[in-house]
Amino acid sequence: MDPKLALHIHDVMVQSRQTEEALIRMMRSGHGYFWIGGPGEEAFGVPLGLLVDKGSGPAHDYLHLHYRSSCTVMAMGTAPIDLLRQMRSTITDPFSGGRNFAGHLSIPQWNVVPGTSTIETQYVTALGTAWVQRRHGGTGISIVNGGDAGTAEGDFASCLNWSSRPGQELPILMIVTHNGIGISTPAAQVQNTPALHERAIPFGIRHGRVDGNDPQASWAALQEAMAYVRTERRPFLLQADVSRLYGHSSSSGARPEGGRDCLSEYEAKLADQGLLSPQQAAQIHERWREHLRDAVHQVLKEPMPTKDDVFTHIFYRAPD
């Protein structure tokens, strides 16, 4: 991998981790009600965001994201402060205007469709954007991700089934980020195999599995899978094994839970390769920490929704 890219990935991973930590601090200080996010998924989620064909409309990629995908939109260019705004529930929150939980993203100009909490429903809405893209042609694809436990919902099977109809295959990249657990329930208790990507087999869907703690392996796996989906206009199911570093959410304390830390592993590797010294890495962390400190101060000054904001945007009215 090009060293410049390797370092850029690292920088966004740090940005993302620092942002999540800032979000947790805000929540703990009473500047937000609930945290859920993606520490431990950066090594996969950042390459994903960097590889997205970003834009609006079916010529570009659609993203149907899980609630641990902030790192992906930051890799696409979302500023950390926007995530803080959603934590604070300010009216300036660009994703939901203070209505939704942190990490529930929506970015119309980049085809990031409304993020919801309802596990796995994104796997059926993704069918529709992919269907439009199939008709549109070109190289835009639909990307959908979700957790391991969520694959138990029928919507996961629906996505496999609909995307592989003969002669009507869909350009859709299905991703399962497997952290081995859903809230408190170990995957091994409720699923007969950790190889969830094999669910693709009976549908004749190409599939693969990658160490989602390794940014370079993730980059390569994503590049390959995306190239296939973009050009063959067929589905691909990619499983990425990741960590859930700070637990499920603030409900479980947002505390370190153990598991491999992709960021420190990556920093050790970059140090080995002579690309980044521990001191340099520490400086990058510090730079983002400062950036986030300022951002928090800014956000705390921003206005909150008022009573009138309850009733806006129930129905869309086209501009005259």
Add this chain to the structure above:
Amino acid sequence: MDPKLALHIHDVMVQSRQTEEALIRMMRSGHGYFWIGGPGEEAFGVPLGLLVDKGSGPAHDYLHLHYRSSCTVMAMGTAPIDLLRQMRSTITDPFSGGRNFAGHLSIPQWNVVPGTSTIETQYVTALGTAWVQRRHGGTGISIVNGGDAGTAEGDFASCLNWSSRPGQELPILMIVTHNGIGISTPAAQVQNTPALHERAIPFGIRHGRVDGNDPQASWAALQEAMAYVRTERRPFLLQADVSRLYGHSSSSGARPEGGRDCLSEYEAKLADQGLLSPQQAAQIHERWREHLRDAVHQVLKEPMPTKDDVFTHIFYRAPD
């Protein structure tokens, strides 16, 4: 196969076919509103019924049946007249008291659970009876069947997933009767493969496929699958390829649609084997036809539900 058994299977197949034809005649004469049923599935459904461990409670088999399963309950011993009663919507209809469509079965004393029209929901209720049986021990199993199109519902995937949880495997025989179509939609248009039994693969579930037009092959396949489920207390997915001889239902005219006719094929085979001459076969048909003529006359004399019957059995009240 023992010739006595071979001939018994034939007899029940004729009984079943003649019953379906009587039901269609009733519907056409205005003695019923709607017909749906299983002509073309007898070669599979009759052996299934004969192999059931019939009784009440978890020591015996539970049946979660499709709306084309009348032949199966007739093989278990249901009298044809009871099916006519449901067609006529008499209050004497033992399955639903005149409330439900023909072929929507319910026989508490034989563990035939409520039949519904909601495609594929039986695959999730079957989990519960199998769970109780797993705990109960013994050899009772849960049997669930449904059509090919129905496997597109998430409930089919749920059944595969829940029945194969490690260390908590369920004694459940899942059956897909594949007639290649759902109402008007060819399977090949909406599913990437006719080998639906392969959906079992990623779950590590044993599976197989049988020519459901061949009663002897069906008998053997069912015997093997059932023996596995009964003794290993693990799930099995069996696909049976069958015909939909008279179309989807009376909505599409209940008219012959083509496809292999398992009954005439079987009669040719029995004739070849010297077990049953065409004349003897014709006599059996005639005997059942007469039986059904009488049964129709009887049913037409039976009482219909009245206004008061609308409001009974909304809630169960335990006998004092």
Add this chain to the structure above:
Amino acid sequence: MANLAQAIRLALHYGETHLGVTDIFGEDVGPPLGGVFTATQGLTKTWNTPLDERGILGMAMGIALAGGKPVAEIQFCDYMFNALDLMKLAGNAHWTTNGGWHLPMVVMTPVGAGIHGSIYHSHSIESIATHLPGWKIVMPSNAKDAYGLLISAIQDPNPVLYMAPKALLRVKGDELIPGEPADERELHRRIDAPLGDRSGWTPNWPPVTDFSVPIGEAKVCRTGDRVTVVGYGHLLPACVRAADVLAQEGIACEVIDLRTLIPFDLPTLQRSLDKTGRLLLVNEDTEVTNFGEHLLRKLVERCFYSLQVPPVLLAGADVPGVGLAWELERHSVPQEEDILAAMRKLATAGE
């Protein structure tokens, strides 16, 4: 005159040729069948889906998100209950994203009893649907409105639920849809698929127009000063017939066809009730937490001091299903004679 199924087909034809409809889909919606009620025969944007209502609604939402204009069908509303979470998400997307996204999509579904559909083909869904914010909800009671409301539904940039009263799908209108041939045999020849093999058939569409019935406007079908009768869909024609019977006896009832359930035409209802002081609400959904009770509350709130007698809701019996035997259905779903009796009783109550 066109029947309701033909009217829907004509509107979809107009939609796919003039209003940008990109997809008309659902179970058995495409060729060869063209819908279990023939409503989608002969169209060009139709296709058959897997038997999977969640996939159907998800697909519709995704198409709408990506700039398409989908019309999705749930074959019977009875089969929507495994996917109400998706209906909720479609209804909330504009609001949850603070205006970021909106979903221009139509979901069509046949509703109600009246065809001996028994437990699983007789359901109504309006009481639950009206409880899902963010959806506009319409239900025609005649062919012309079936056309005009579907045109409006397609033109609306929000999710619209279009309920088709299945007992009326074969009922002919008494007003021509603009562009419809005056001779109904001609219409039949032009747009009804032949029985049997249809592979060679193509329709010859009449030149229908963008005639629309605005969402939110009720229609006063009969004027009167004795009782206000509010209905929609399946039972509306029975309300009108009952009013005509009473009119002969000198009892003038005002019959209002709601047509749009959300957002409904409160001013028209209020005006009528302030005049009559007597209210009968009619629908066939089961009576506990019934949409008619919402109408009733709003009208009691606004017209309390005009009310002369207690308002009445005539709705489906609170039982787990519409039974197949005729006596079961007859006593589960309001019939014309029940409506007539209720109107008569209300007209003379308290006197």
Add this chain to the structure above:
Amino acid sequence: MANLAQAIRLALHYGETHLGVTDIFGEDVGPPLGGVFTATQGLTKTWNTPLDERGILGMAMGIALAGGKPVAEIQFCDYMFNALDLMKLAGNAHWTTNGGWHLPMVVMTPVGAGIHGSIYHSHSIESIATHLPGWKIVMPSNAKDAYGLLISAIQDPNPVLYMAPKALLRVKGDELIPGEPADERELHRRIDAPLGDRSGWTPNWPPVTDFSVPIGEAKVCRTGDRVTVVGYGHLLPACVRAADVLAQEGIACEVIDLRTLIPFDLPTLQRSLDKTGRLLLVNEDTEVTNFGEHLLRKLVERCFYSLQVPPVLLAGADVPGVGLAWELERHSVPQEEDILAAMRKLATAGE
């Protein structure tokens, strides 16, 4: 005193040791977590399911069919909307089989707002649930009722939906559950799992009894002759507090805790309304096709000539979700001050 979560746990303990409960299951219901609200900690019949609400409800139905006694949990009622067809099937099985089968099963689910749960953890489900025939439906507003209603739900041979108001789960009762230790620290030591590693922990259950609250009986919490206030669950304590404020001013309101929504205690409501002539219905579900409107209709039908002013429903705003920012939630879900204002206004209306 026990809080609601503890009361539920105690009732489930009694259920699994004395009432034949065979399975208590749902997402994260079993060890190690014992439920996202701790309501299923320390029990012996609990287990964790896959993340699949359809599987959970199907499993419950099958267990009930096979003679077991399941208590299934849907983690938040917000996540039941993908499986309402199964709820309908559970509710109709006895009726559709003409009495052949019945399903003794309990479905528990936390409902409502009040914990900053935002769009997907603040939903109410009673308006839709009461529209599903064949279910009995209960919702406690205090710990003792939480215990007693759950005992009744378990004993009932029909499907029972047990809604737990999530904002009250940590609220302590003011009456002891029979058998509950008087010292709440003792209760805590005996039945609350420790934080952190719980693998070695077992509870030391106090000797609770079969105390039950009969299904179908409302409770008059405050008596009065000025206004009848009917509530349940989350907002009931606020109704009581508001009544106490008004009582100080000499305005005596009658506050009724419905406790059972289906079948509800119409005689108690009717008696009260005939006395007061003024009705306030309070709940937090969205206000269009709201269960309170059913109560309102039934009461208007029966007490029309007692009514002095228009009856009022105070319910959730008709918006697609409860927003996270406090001002959004505050103006979407009735608050104590809104209830107080509505009571005061009703008490003096028309004077």
